[in-house]
Amino acid sequence: MKIGVFICHCGSNIAATVDVLKVVESAKSMPEVVYAVNSMYTCSEPGQQAIEEAIKERGLTGVVVASCTPRMHEPTFRRTVERAGLNRYMFEMANIREHVSWVGKDKAANTAKAVDLVRMAVEKLRLDKVLIPKFIPATRKVLVIGGGVAGIQAALDCAEGGMDVVMVESEPSIGGKMSKLDKTFPTVDCSSCVLGPRMVDVAQNERIELHAYSEIASISGYVGNFDVTIRKKATYVDWDKCTGCGLCTEKCPSKKSYDRFNEGMGETTAINIPFPQAIPKKATITAASCRLLSGGKCGVCAKICTSQAVDYTQKDREITVKVGAVVAATGYDLMDWTVYGEYGAGRYPDVITSLQYERLLSASGPTGGHIRRPSDGREPKEVVFIQCVGSRDPSVGRPYCSGFCCMYTAKQAILTKDHIPDSRSYVFYMDIRSPGKGYDEFTRRAQEEYKAQYIRGRVSTVYPKGDKLVVKGVDTLVGEQVELEADLVVLAVGGEASQNAPKLAEKLRISYDGYGFFMEGHPKLKPVETNTAGVYLAGSCQGLKDIPSSVAQGSAAAAKVLGLLSKDKLESDPQTAGVDVKRCVGCRKCINVCPFGAIREVDMRGQIKAEVIEAVCQGCGLCTATCPQGAVQLSHFTDNQVLAEVEALCQS
Amino acid sequence: MAIHEQLKKIILDTLPGVECVIGWGPGQDALHGSPVFMRKPEDVDSFMDTPLGAFGAVNNLALFLPELSGKKVGVVVKGCDSRSIVQLVAEKLIKREEVVIIGFPCEGAADLTKIEKALPEGREAGEVTGAAIVGETLKLSLGSEEISLGLADIKADKCTRCKTPGAVISDAFAGIAGKAPEVRDEYADLAALEAMSLDERFKFWEREMSRCIRCYACRNACPLCVCRDHCVAGSRSPHWITQTDSTRDKLMFQIIHATHLAGRCTGCGECQRACPAGIPVLLLKRTFNRGVAEIFGYDAGMDTEATPPLLTFQVEEAHIKEREWQ
Amino acid sequence: MADAYTLPAYDPGQRNPYLPYAATILEVITETYNIKSFRIRLDDEKAHREFAFEPGQVGQLSLFGVGESTFVINSSPTRKEYLQFSAMRAGEVTTALHGLQAGDKIGVRAPLGNHFPYKDMQGKDIIFIGGGIGMAPLRTLLLFMLDNRKDYGGITVLYGAKSPEDLSFMYDFKEWMARDDIKVVLTIDKEAPGWEHKVGLIPNVLTELDPGADNAVAVTCGPPIMIKFVLQALKKLGFNDEQIVTTLEKRMKCGIGICGRCNIGDKYVCIDGPVFTQAQLNKMANEM
Amino acid sequence: MPELTENTKELRIVGFLCNWCSYGGADTAGVGRFIQPTDLRIIRLPCSGRVNPLFIIKALMSGADGVLVSGCHPRDCHYAEGNFYARRRLEVFKHLLPVLGIDRRRFEYTWVSASEGPRWQKVVTDFTAQIHALGPAKFFADAPELDFLKAGEGVMQP
């Protein structure tokens, strides 16, 4: 190797406290260094030209630049050496500005340190290998998991960008939590009027292939090349034939089925279509409630169906699709509110969740939009809202703020007044958290315009008294006990990570936090990426958020997918790990620790060997530090390179 | 029926379904047992047919399992050996279903260095011409001389702190497993070293390691060193140590070995037993074993479902005070 | 004293067999994507002039700091301006070697080992059968024979590789094919665009060529699988094991029969070889 | 913050820093001109998870007087999990040093983010002071096994 070393003055930035010429002289006696020179501003046009000329004239095969931090100009100089015909990875930098001249006062000491850093860079460069990026073909199709508002947005934006989309939704209809809402804050516009058309767009878009009532069975492969197995759960109705006419739901004799869509606020038939705007608008039989499927005699729906769509023999089936990227938009669950025994949650029929209340408010809900108490159907006059049920409460393992409850509680207080003008709403709160466009004004309107009475404090207990509920709490602002008699108590239940999130995360090989929310690539700079290449996040699966934020993330994830798959082939950074199969003994330790699932097990003539999927490898080197025999080496950060750097420092 | 007769019966019953059963047979002299690979019923005759019997069953036979993977084999194990098997299974280095594990209630195994140390000054174990166990003593002949040693005094240190005298897992067991003894490993060996000053400790290692001949018996005797044939000790890529006769590099290899075993070592002590130069190499591994127990409450080789602690993590570590410094 | 044992003497004047000659690379020729040839000249002019070797002998090339590796000297002893070695990139030394350029320093310990029995071959028809990098040892003998053309009968060269890109020494072949005193046949395993020579595996092409076994010697070198089938083909063509000469490759270190790793039974490839007749190999232990 | 006197002889301190947080933090310290002792030299690695604990002992046995590892704060790892593994491995490795006869204060690991220039300055200053308080390490410093480096003492050959 013929190494050229270029020591930068950086004007006086380096030269003021480092004897640059002395560093140049020292560099000349370093191994394989055939040329060493100083340069006023190496990154300037003439500075870069000098490097190019030296490469050509002196036949240099490697270059060291000692100047500023590689985090600044490494890409610049890599391009420089590449222009002169060198491989861009035959280049190393010594950081003698940020790490030397700017932080040390003693010129002699700085100079000695600079020499060491240059020597280290030379020793590392001697072991650098030519690296050539690989191109891997990619399937230009994206899988969107979850058909809530975030998933819908991601799917539509991807389709709009010309990408084929496979959407998988576990419920019989897409729409998610938003489809259950009556109105949305702070505009109080109709939720289904906003969402409905977008759901229809999904159904009608030719690029979007929708699999409702389906789950992800498994995912293998890697960025650009995921193989997805989707399990389509048995609906007992051939959806290709079902027209969604709803005749079967009228005739079904089993009418006591739990109504999931209405959060149990009503009952439904064994064969049902969850709600009128459902997409796809197809019937599904709940096997447990169906008389025939639970062993009895019936068959009414099959008889009545004009298109012979009912098929009691249907089984779960699996299909496979190939996609290039995945957007996880699996939303959230409401936390288990029954842990709040002191509120009578789950015991008193008139203590309900905010989402159940939404269904009571909704014109498409079980009460046709009339607020009626579950216990006796009476219209409540005194409604108490309790906030932070399952939020900001370490005692139930939910120390975080769910973020949206303050807002929807205010909205529900407003809607209560709209529905029942002579009603009174009370809101127990801890703090009102309403940052956001028009949000704080909205909570104020609830109080000032709609006369909702906000009481700062926690409720200690709720108990029945006649047909009323007594709510006991404390008003911390005035420091007094408060006791209210309510007709209806609405708990602003917080959200939590979807119950199946960890399982899905393992299938996707992405991380999740202690609560089960998926981990983004970087909390600030990579909010929708994950550390697994080709897997993105949208909506509340990453952390609870309101509709606008979810939609924004859906669009952001779509932008990432479109960017990733804008070409047929993906270029992979060649600074990845590689396995020396001659040395690998197949102990799988590297596979276990790789945070990205970038190492797989392959069978090589009967022997197990590890293999790095270059496209997935992010170059962290954890595997290299794990492999006991050093069979896995991270390019440009090999054991030998680090050891050479150590020796270079320690020998001097 | 004596334990070793029961074991023979189990081995004979096991043989038809396996490639071989690995056990202990006679070694080069009265004090030595040696691994024996029983393939035919007549091979079973020599099983434990040595003056020391089960007390001379020192070799950890789990060592041979990874190289035999793909074949079904039987193996007779002491409690400590079974821990190696558990660890190998936990790390998926062998398949549980390929091994028929035959356990017995181990009462401890001999430590030959202790026997030699117990002999009169100037005498060595190689002079022993005969041996017999009578009750709780080992009677040795050195030519015409007779010497008696208490079994308890020549038992390996690992046996005195053993919590698993019966097999942790087994498919067949001879006799009845006794109750796990209530012993605590106090790491007295480490404490003795730590009673020295730092300088003395360093000199200790310099002196001990200077005897190393780089034969790598320590590595090759370790049941968990499955990459021994591709070991960094002989590789240039990576090039951790030179091939020079350097004490520094010899010690470096021991540190590498111990580091690779951190959270995996079951403390079987075969590394130290195998060392022809008598270097106490197990100390370094036990240093990590103690550390791993303190930090993670983990003992290797007890649970086939466990993940070695250095191959996993917790977001919040209960026993790591990472911010103690800065 | 009655001791009959004589201690071998130490003669400080004898050349140290472990001390390489310092040499400089004159030229690096890229033969294929993973094979390069190096033309070197010893730095000590006198040593270079006096350097003598026989066709088939090997040398150890040194990259100081990396190590040594064994290669056949594939230039001819009759042409003295440089020594040529060819290396396929495989291990640490060959990888480092591939990074060298003209002007770089290198060490060389040569000549080592035995050589082709070229005297026994005089007056006979010679058929060379080479595959891939296996052409290198044949090249030295062929060049030698061409420089002593009248001593030998008909010369046929059969050289093959996977594809046109895998063929080495094409500069030589161009020259050889232009001569009318030797017959040259090139072959590749599978059809390739623009290929004007034979297509087919070497043993098959050899059978098709049908060189007469009478008064002939076959010299072959190539990958083990090729050798296996070439031997079968030669047998069918009537060659006996004495008429087949090959050269072996083994991991070597000292190159002078001491360090102990290249033995096959009681034969050491570095001193008893690398050239063996098939008849010799048949008698050796089965540990290739 | 302990101050070092100007004429204290420099000791050899090796720092292994992850590229994304700590190396960036050291850059930030540079940009902010947060003056530090000059003893420490930084080896840049992608992640603290790349740090094989054996690098530390290798440095100490090759002549380093102190070794510092710094990575992203837990949960902030650029590669999600690298520093979690590093934390376990480095913590366990700490136990070995005193048994070998090496003062355990010769090695520390810590977390510095890319924004924490002042923190980096403090880490370097404190660690350097800690190593100076311990003085130079003597492990194998003049070991004869390094004789092979003494080129030129033998007979020059043509």
Place this chain on the structure above:
Amino acid sequence: MSNKFISHEKLRDWLEDLSARFEVWAPVNTGQDAKGVVVYRPFVRDGALEFARKPVESAKHTVFPRSETLVNFKTGAKDGKPALELHVPEDPPARAVFGLPSCDARGFQIFDPVYNGSGTQGLARDNYYLRRRNATVLIVKACSKVLNTCFCNWVGGGPACTEGADVLATELPDGFILAQVTARGEAALGSALLAPASDSQEKQARKLHEEAGAALCAPPDLSASVSALRGKFDDSAFWEAEASKCLSCGACTYLCPTCYCFNITDEARGVLGARIRSWDACMLPLFTMEASGHNPRTGKIQRLRNRIGHKFSYYPSLHNGRIACCGCGRCIKSCPSSVDIRRIVTDAIGITGTAGLKEQKNG
């Protein structure tokens, strides 16, 4: 020339006296107690010399160091062009090894023809070995006792065999009687501290020699080993049975006085470096591993076969039937798996060799 005598009290004085002319090596207990491991070390006056127990290692490294520099090199650039300097280390000092057993001294005789270029008709002599060999005086201590792993008498040696020795020392209750064996031995015996040995001391010594020899079992006839092992080469069942318990470590070869294989590797720091010759072992898989990944001796079975084959077949067939084993028994004594070379050889020949001591009762 009459034999000399040195009393135990004066032994250290004499060795110190020798140290003026030689770098003296002797067996030393390097352990932490009276039963510490005995190895060869350069003599220092207050060192724990030990002659009672046999050194764990052979004395091989006193002439053939575990590692030695063959060539020092300096690479780098001169005037922008690559440059190279090569240096060969200077001659080592003369050495005297005191107290090695006869088997260790005989081991060097196995080395000699190989390192004298027997395979190249002397064209390539190994001067590094030869210069040390010629500069080393071996003062053998006759074994006063034999161990159950000893079998020197199987391969032509004996507890007091003088082959390979320059001086034969025999330990008597009050000191050592020293008999010059070779001319080179004279250099070690030229000291005023040595007294002439008395007849009774001579007699005592002879008696000790006889007793030690008599303790060994009668040797079997190994003359068929060359052909027997050649015949067994392809008998994989035989070798599998013998090698199953082998760990494939290098203990046997590194402890062996006759195993002479080595490796050559380069070490460099910056522009300076050295080409080093270090012990290697045919029992280790990397020994024959080729760059392509191909290994002619893939498994421990092939490797064990080579070790036994080399000592008892290949070497004798090349060196006038001399077996390349001196019967020191260290490979057996220190084998973690009790692989017994005596048994493998006798099994191969198809004879029963009574291994060990006469009085021994195995099992």
